[in-house]
Amino acid sequence: MRALVLFATAVLGASLGTTTLAATVKPETAVNYRQGIYHAILWNFVPMAQMVRGMRPWNQATFAQGAARIEFYSQQLLGGFPPGSLTARSEAKPAIWQHWAEFSAKMQNFENASATLAVVARSSDQAASKAAFIKTADTCKSCHDAFRKE
Amino acid sequence: MRALVLFATAVLGASLGTTTLAATVKPETAVNYRQGIYHAILWNFVPMAQMVRGMRPWNQATFAQGAARIEFYSQQLLGGFPPGSLTARSEAKPAIWQHWAEFSAKMQNFENASATLAVVARSSDQAASKAAFIKTADTCKSCHDAFRKE
Numbered sequence: 001m002r003a004l005v006l007f008a009t010a011v012l013g014a015s016l017g018t019t020t021l022a023a024t025v026k027p028e029t030a031v032n033y034r035q036g037i038y039h040a041i042l043w044n045f046v047p048m049a050q051m052v053r054g055m056r057p058w059n060q061a062t063f064a065q066g067a068a069r070i071e072f073y074s075q076q077l078l079g080g081f082p083p084g085s086l087t088a089r090s091e092a093k094p095a096i097w098q099h100w101a102e103f104s105a106k107m108q109n110f111e112n113a114s115a116t117l118a119v120v121a122r123s124s125d126q127a128a129s130k131a132a133f134i135k136t137a138d139t140c141k142s143c144h145d146a147f148r149k150e
Numbered sequence: 151m152r153a154l155v156l157f158a159t160a161v162l163g164a165s166l167g168t169t170t171l172a173a174t175v176k177p178e179t180a181v182n183y184r185q186g187i188y189h190a191i192l193w194n195f196v197p198m199a200q201m202v203r204g205m206r207p208w209n210q211a212t213f214a215q216g217a218a219r220i221e222f223y224s225q226q227l228l229g230g231f232p233p234g235s236l237t238a239r240s241e242a243k244p245a246i247w248q249h250w251a252e253f254s255a256k257m258q259n260f261e262n263a264s265a266t267l268a269v270v271a272r273s274s275d276q277a278a279s280k281a282a283f284i285k286t287a288d289t290c291k292s293c294h295d296a297f298r299k300e
Contacts, residue, residue: 029193033190033193035186036185036186036187036188036190036193037186037190038186039186040190040226042183043183043186069226076190076219080193
């Protein structure tokens with residue numbers, strides 16, 4: 001247990017400070033989390049987009065791996081938007097919490113499209129993979145247009 | 151396709167600029183990615199640590215969900231350390247690339263411990279879950295001590 005206490009002090013303390021006991025999450029912790037998930041999505045999304053746009057050789061295995069990861073990440077995003085989690089670094093519009101049903105529906109669209117993309121990508125059908133990718137990208141854009149700052 | 155091109159321009163362009171065509175990844179992109187994964191791990195790790203330390207009521211389902219996510223994230227980290235991916239914001243020591251075999255072995259220890267933790271957490275054995283968590287935390291600390299800046 002000593003190692004854990006040391007670990008928690010050294011590693012968690014840095015980001016949680018004296019609020020370790022609090023049940024609520026600090027706004028900057030939520031922003032770091034959700035921006036982290038978005039970066040992880042982008043890390044996989046960019047090479048896939050380059051393949052779809054013919055800027056990189058098509059590799060179905062890489063494409064399918066990225067799709068599987070994005071499917072997983074898509075399911076972790078909504079939890080990163082607790083009420084009040086706005087900071088200067090955040091690109092989230094306050095409209096998210098004023099129109100939560102619409103926001104969560106758009107996030108669900110992304111989850112659904114990502115799940116379909118992951119299935120299609122495993123099928124090795126390049127044309128269908130591209131189509132499913134574009135549909136997924138459209139769900140990203142739809143949410144960004146409504147709920148992300150310029 | 152038009153939507154995708156717009157999407158790629160608006161969303162990817164912001165972080166990739168004119169290097170979209172480049173096969174290599176910009177250092178800051180890799181740093182954003184791996185720090186994002188670390189934030190995602192921490193997001194799940196902290197409530198688990200609070201349960202283990204008795205600071206939050208034990209919830210096996212939440213614990214198991216966190217463990218499953220950390221198992222997934224643990225497998226995505228090593229790819230976030232391409233050679234030369236150092237920026238002012240990065241906490242990675244250059245020793246990572248000088249001692250890559252040791253670094254990747256420590257990362258593998260984390261992956262293995264996380265995989266065991268995820269299995270144990272699904273078993274509903276609270277004592278075993280705590281023990282597996284502490285072993286996982288030890289693999290974090292071991293790598294941070296050697297390869298992360300103070």
